[in-house]
Amino acid sequence: MISRRILTLALLLAPNWASPTATSPSMLPPTVASSSTDIAAVQVNQLARSALNLALDIVINNTTSQESGGCTMEKLRVRRDWRAFSRAQKRAYIESVLCLTHLPSSTPAKDARGAKNRYDDFVAVHIVKSDFVHRTGAFLSWHRYFVHGFEQTLRNECGYTGDFPYWNWGADTEDMTKSEVFDGSDTSLSGNGAFIPNQPDISVDMAGYPRLNFTAGTGGGCMTSGPFQDYTVDMGPSTLSMPGGNVSSMSNPLDYNPRCLKRSLTTSILQRYANYTAIAQLILNYHDIWDFETVLQGVPGSGLGVHGGGHYAMGGDPGRDMDVSPADPAFWHHHGMIDRVWWIWQHLDLDDRQQAISGTGTFMNQPPSPNTTLDTMVDLGLAVRGAPVAMRELMSTTAGPFCYVYL
Ligand SMILES: *[C@@H]1O[C@H](CO)[C@@H](O)[C@H](O)[C@H]1NC(C)=O
Ligand SMILES: *[C@@H]1O[C@H](CO)[C@@H](O)[C@H](O)[C@H]1NC(C)=O
Ligand SMILES: *[C@@H]1O[C@H](CO)[C@@H](O)[C@H](O)[C@H]1NC(C)=O
Ligand SMILES: *[C@@H]1O[C@H](CO)[C@@H](O)[C@H](O)[C@H]1NC(C)=O
Numbered sequence: 001m002i003s004r005r006i007l008t009l010a011l012l013l014a015p016n017w018a019s020p021t022a023t024s025p026s027m028l029p030p031t032v033a034s035s036s037t038d039i040a041a042v043q044v045n046q047l048a049r050s051a052l053n054l055a056l057d058i059v060i061n062n063t064t065s066q067e068s069g070g071c072t073m074e075k076l077r078v079r080r081d082w083r084a085f086s087r088a089q090k091r092a093y094i095e096s097v098l099c100l101t102h103l104p105s106s107t108p109a110k111d112a113r114g115a116k117n118r119y120d121d122f123v124a125v126h127i128v129k130s131d132f133v134h135r136t137g138a139f140l141s142w143h144r145y146f147v148h149g150f151e152q153t154l155r156n157e158c159g160y161t162g163d164f165p166y167w168n169w170g171a172d173t174e175d176m177t178k179s180e181v182f183d184g185s186d187t188s189l190s191g192n193g194a195f196i197p198n199q200p201d202i203s204v205d206m207a208g209y210p211r212l213n214f215t216a217g218t219g220g221g222c223m224t225s226g227p228f229q230d231y232t233v234d235m236g237p238s239t240l241s242m243p244g245g246n247v248s249s250m251s252n253p254l255d256y257n258p259r260c261l262k263r264s265l266t267t268s269i270l271q272r273y274a275n276y277t278a279i280a281q282l283i284l285n286y287h288d289i290w291d292f293e294t295v296l297q298g299v300p301g302s303g304l305g306v307h308g309g310g311h312y313a314m315g316g317d318p319g320r321d322m323d324v325s326p327a328d329p330a331f332w333h334h335h336g337m338i339d340r341v342w343w344i345w346q347h348l349d350l351d352d353r354q355q356a357i358s359g360t361g362t363f364m365n366q367p368p369s370p371n372t373t374l375d376t377m378v379d380l381g382l383a384v385r386g387a388p389v390a391m392r393e394l395m396s397t398t399a400g401p402f403c404y405v406y407l
């Protein structure tokens with residue numbers, strides 16, 4: 001079995017892709033997160049490799065899938081760290097995202113007046129669904145489906161043929177401006193915003209819990225370089241945290257409000273919430289789905305978690321806007337990593353974790369709503385093609401609508 005698996009892994013690594021740096025698959029994965037971020041980095045790699053081995057076994061063994069046209073090794077896609085992409089591969093991904101911004105919107109103006117292009121269709125959906133897909137039972141699975149819908153649209157409408165990326169937060173906690181995702185080069189998603197001096201702190205107010213205050217970061221203004229310098233954010237703001245503690249919102253965030261993409265890279269936030277130790281702790285310390293997803297999204301009043309940490313570390317507008325955040329093209333890299341962390345966590349105990357759901361259908365259960373179950377139907381909505389599916393279809397990345405693994 002082992003040799004068959006290693007053989008198939010080699011097949012996944014097409015020659016033009018860099019090999020992963022994970023350790024030997026025979027090593028036992030760790031059970032306790034190291035407080036050394038260097039060791040924790042190796043641990044996260046080991047956990048990911050162990051998840052990959054199991055996921056490949058399941059695909060190889062699944063005869064039903066082979067007979068029914070489901071997910072097979074031939075169809076399986078690999079999602080990769082942006083740092084494993086070559087220059088040409090990065091450019092191909094970036095071009096396909098820019099392509100979406102040049103295609104017409106499919107959303108009728110009556111549904112979202114501000115949706116001006118195909119990329120905006122995704123932003124509009126996220127604004128409309130926001131209160132039902134954050135701090136609800138569907139947070140992880142809905143976003144898995146949403147990112148997949150974006151990936152499919154890049155492939156079907158912009159001819160993208162490469163692998164889908166993720167942003168490996170832990171690699172960038174020394175200095176976000178040197179991140180391959182955010183360094184401002186033509187192979188990044190553009191970088192920092194122009195520096196705006198003397199900005200007061202950001203203050204995150206969540207539903208009456210104690211506020212969390214953070215520095216406003218190292219930028220704040222429009223992109224100064226890179227592929228997204230001329231890109232426009234067309235909708236929102238909706239729930240945008242402003243320096244000084246106010247929240248900026250339009251009366252209708254779906255209205256047209258074109259403006260530049262702003263960032264304020266904040267390494268200190270990424271370092272505090274999304275370093276390798278934080279990632280390893282999240283994966284290893286929480287055994288119950290409620291605990292896992294709550295810590296991942298940030299325990300209200302006490303932290304941002306890796307999810308909020310990544311968004312607030314990008315900063316700016318819409319990086320600090322829960323509803324409009326997909327309008328920052330780095331959203332997809334960030335949520336690729338969120339999905340990867342969930343995928344690793346699930347594979348540590350598939351029997352108990354693959355189908356585990358906790359939470360209701362409304363943001364922090366306000367207003368109160370029924371528990372989300374495997375039978376709860378979710379969809380992407382508006383003009384984003386994602387048919388209604390039962391939650392149970394979204395729990396495995398190698399079944400239902402999905403056929404991918406992470407390296
Ligand atoms: C896959 O099949 C092999 C051979 O029958 C078996 O040893 C292995 O445990 C199976 N793996 C999984 C994950 O079911
Ligand atoms: C096997 O494949 C079928 C069809 O794609 C799928 O419904 C099922 O969930 C898969 N089983 C596992 C264990 O992944
Ligand atoms: C916050 O909003 C209030 C009320 O609109 C305004 O008076 C105040 O100046 C704003 N503070 C900042 C820092 O923008
Ligand atoms: C956080 O910032 C808000 C808004 O500027 C301020 O009112 C509050 O006192 C700050 N809290 C702490 C703990 O510094």
Ligand SMILES: *[C@@H]1O[C@H](CO)[C@@H](O)[C@H](O)[C@H]1NC(C)=O
Nearest residue numbers: 271272273274275276277278
């Ligand atoms: C790494 O993350 C953990 C968990 O969020 C945090 O307690 C720790 O202080 C962070 N380390 C650094 C160097 O910021």
Ligand SMILES: *[C@@H]1O[C@H](CO)[C@@H](O)[C@H](O)[C@H]1NC(C)=O
Nearest residue numbers: 290357358359360370371372
């Ligand atoms: C909803 O889930 C919570 C937490 O798991 C549980 O305590 C509660 O009994 C569930 N409610 C219903 C109506 O099933």
